[in-house]
Amino acid sequence: MGDDLASAPWWRDAVIYQLYIQSFADGNADGIGDIAGLRSRIGYLASLGIDAIWITPWFRSPLRDAGYDVSDYRAIHPRYGSVGEARELIDECHAAGIRVILDIVPNHTSSDHPWFVEALRSTAGSPERARYHFRAGRDAGQSPPNDWLSVFGGPAWTRVVDADGRPAEWYLHLFDSSQPDLNWDSEDVRSEFEDVLRFWFDLGVDGFRIDVATALVKAPGLPDLGYPDGAFLADLTRADHPHRDRDEVHEIYRSWRKLADSYDPPRMFAAEAWLDDPDRLSRYVRPDELHTTLNLYYLKSAWTAESMRRAIDASIAATSCVGAPTTWALSNHDVERVVTRYGREDTRRRPGVSGPELGPVDEQLGRRRARAAALLTLALPGSAYIYQGDELGLADAHVPEHARRDPIWIRSGGRRWGRDGARVPLPWTPDGGSFGFGDDGAWLPQPPGWGTHAVSAQARDDTSFLELHRSALRLRRTHPALGGTSEVNWCEAPREDVLVFTRDPGFGCVVNFGPTAAPIPLDGRVLLSSDRETTDREVPPHGAVWLDLRPAGRA
Structure with a gap:
């Protein structure tokens, strides 16, 4: 670090x-x-x-x-x-x-959380149920309180059964029925x-x-x-x-x-x-x-x-x-x-x-x-x-x-x-x-x-995904333009399927989204490439390069 x-x-x-x-x-x-x-x-x-x-x-x-x-x-x-x-x-x-x-x-909590277990044992309107969203249903209690859906599929409401075995209130769960939503007004x-x-x-x-x-x-x-x-x-x-x-x-x-x-x-x-x-x-x-x-x-x-x-x-x-x-x-x-x-x-x-x-x-x-x-x-x-x-x-x-x-x-x-x-x-x-x-x-x-x-x-295979990430993270730590919050400066690209930008001091990035090689429009030395076939002149198809834009011989 x-x-x-x-x-x-x-x-x-x-x-x-x-x-x-x-x-x-x-x-x-x-x-x-x-x-x-x-x-x-x-x-x-x-x-x-x-x-x-x-x-x-x-x-x-x-x-x-x-x-x-x-x-x-x-x-x-x-x-x-x-x-x-x-x-x-x-x-x-x-x-x-x-x-x-x-x-x-x-x-939300789990339905196994002690609070929800207490809520199920409690009555409508109780402080225990006020920690969640319990509501009476529509249509004499037969339908959910509203039309909300669960992110995981189906209604966002499940009906509970009272101690006497009769269906009663519904509780809200925007996700699974085992994940009752908490009431943040509590x-x-x-x-x-x-x-x-x-x-x-x-x-x-x-x-x-x-x-x-x-x-x-x-x-x-x-x-x-x-x-x-x-x-x-x-x-x-x-x-x-x-x-x-x-x-x-x-x-x-x-x-x-x-x-x-x-x-x-x-x-x-x-x-x-x-x-x-x-x-x-x-x-x-x-x-x-x-x-x-x-x-x-x-x-x-x-x-x-x-x-x-x-x-x-x-x-x-x-x-x-x-x-x-x-x-x-x-x-x-x-x-x-x-x-x-x-x-x-x-x-x-x-x-x-x-x-x-x-x-x-x-x-x-x-x-x-x-x-x-x-x-x-x-x-x-x-x-x-x-x-x-x-x-x-x-x-x-x-x-x-x-x-x-x-x-x-x-x-x-x-x-x-x-x-x-x-x-x-x-x-x-x-x-x-x-x-x-x-x-x-x-x-x-x-x-x-x-x-x-x-x-x-x-590990130790210079062409691998892992070593690409290790190399990129090393450069991110050591290059003065990377990390930090210096601006992205967009540059003219050679084609519409290419992105080119620089960051100060002396860093360039070229990304080729296309299926054919693209010329590198910046004057610099390739620091890192997503493809081992890269030269200082072209970015390979579906590839990207990092460039050091500092003049040769400059520290």
């Missing part, structure tokens, strides 16, 4: 590695990733050159949605380890120059989450990624949404949306920011905010609110010069107007891996969708584009996220139907493939029962040939 751990603000230009804990490394041979496995791979993370890790939820949970259904926010699920092990992990990461970000889930809810944040900050956690950050506050009266044309999800950017991006949510985050700033050094927050409107997005990162938002506009853009430039310009404009850094990511645990998406004819991201309905995948093409996309992303100002396995060039794995775990697959009756393909455990070695993930076997089946992409198979 380029600065001391006590200095700030590190998060403005950090490279953050998203670690899907159950699929990273297995330390106890049960086929599931855990803290022990993670600790055994800190050396790998340090050698990659990242600044921080973001760990997906490790809290106690029935794991119906991969830990995003939390039953105890102050405990760690026993299959991952213990709070004591977490403290040791945090200390070891800090010693290696790596900060630790956890995933907080404030929109003071119990607000004080509880501030206490949870303190618990982990006191243990040394450096920050939190906030799951579904826009959804906490619901409109008074929970009015109908009115889904247009039978669409599965209404436009999340529509004005006065009843359960997304409510103005009142900002009060919550101003309170959280005060709490984070009370620590020395201050802690940080990154918001998951699925918003296309730059003005609405920028409100989450005003100086007294959250520090960064995950840039989902960039992530879901098509792999074309026009689309990517539009996303880059809009993203920088949205955050710079409030003095916040921009973040960049190509994939995460909720979407198709970048190799798979960029190997399709249509490279736009679609929510919760994967599989053959999107068309065939040319993985060779996808990998060429993914290598170029990595260089584009890491050349931009602000911070960047790398989803585990993207540095290995992994594509989505085909998971047999009988092995799929995603509630999207389950709730859709198999109509939507869900996200399991992007969550298959990493390969560390070319062979073995789980390709080095653990001793034998993995919680999601790894496909034949998975070891081809293993860490040990790619």
Whole structure:
């Protein structure tokens, strides 16, 4: 890490590695990733050159949605380890120059959470039920209270049964029925989450990624949404949306920011905010609110010069107007891996969708584009996220139907493939029962040939995905133009399918989105290329280069 751990603000230009804990490394041979496995791979993370890790939820949970259904926010699920092990992990990461970000889930709890268990045992109108959204149904109680739909499919309401066995009120769940939405009008809810944040900050956690950050506050009266044309999800950017991006949510985050700033050094927050409107997005990162938002506009853009430039310009404009850094990511645990998406004819991201309905995948093409996309992303100002396995060039794995775990697959009756393909455990070695993930076997089946992409198979191979990322991250730390927040200066491109920009001092990036080689229009020396066939004169098809624009002989 380029600065001391006590200095700030590190998060403005950090490279953050998203670690899907159950699929990273297995330390106890049960086929599931855990803290022990993670600790055994800190050396790998340090050698990659990242600044921080973001760990997906490790809290106690029935794991119906991969830990995003939390039953105890102050405990760690026993299959991952213990709070004591977490403290040791945090200390070891800090010693290696790596900060630790956890995933907080404030929109909903698990239905196994003690609060919800108490609510089910209580009566309508009770304080216990006021922590959630319980309502009487329509049509004499027979129909849900409104027309809202679950993100995972079906109604966003489930009816409960009273102690006497009669159907009674309904409760809201924007996700699975095992994930009841919390009522953030409740003071119990607000004080509880501030206490949870303190618990982990006191243990040394450096920050939190906030799951579904826009959804906490619901409109008074929970009015109908009115889904247009039978669409599965209404436009999340529509004005006065009843359960997304409510103005009142900002009060919550101003309170959280005060709490984070009370620590020395201050802690940080990154918001998951699925918003296309730059003005609405920028409100989450005003100086007294959250520090960064995950840039989902960039992530879901098509792999074309026009689309990517539009996303880059809009993203920088949205955050710079409030003095916040921009973040960049190509994939995460909720979407198709970048190799798979960029190997399709249509490279736009679609929510919760994967599989053959999107068309065939040319993985060779996808990998060429993914290598170029990595260089584009890491050349931009602000911070960047790398989803585990993207540095290995992994594509989505085909998971047999009988092995799929995603509630999207389950709730859709198999109509939507869900996200399991992007969550298959990493390969560390070319062979073995789980390709080095653990001793034998993995919680999601790894496909034949998975070891081809293993860490040990790619290490020290200058042409590999892994070494491309290591080289890019080394240069990002040492080149004076990279990292930081210096501007992107767009230059004239030789063709419409090429992007060219510079950053001061003395850095250039050329990205060729087309199927034929393109001339490099800048005067400089190639520092790094996504393709080993590159010369100082041309960018290969579906390729990218970094250039040192400083004159020869200049220090």
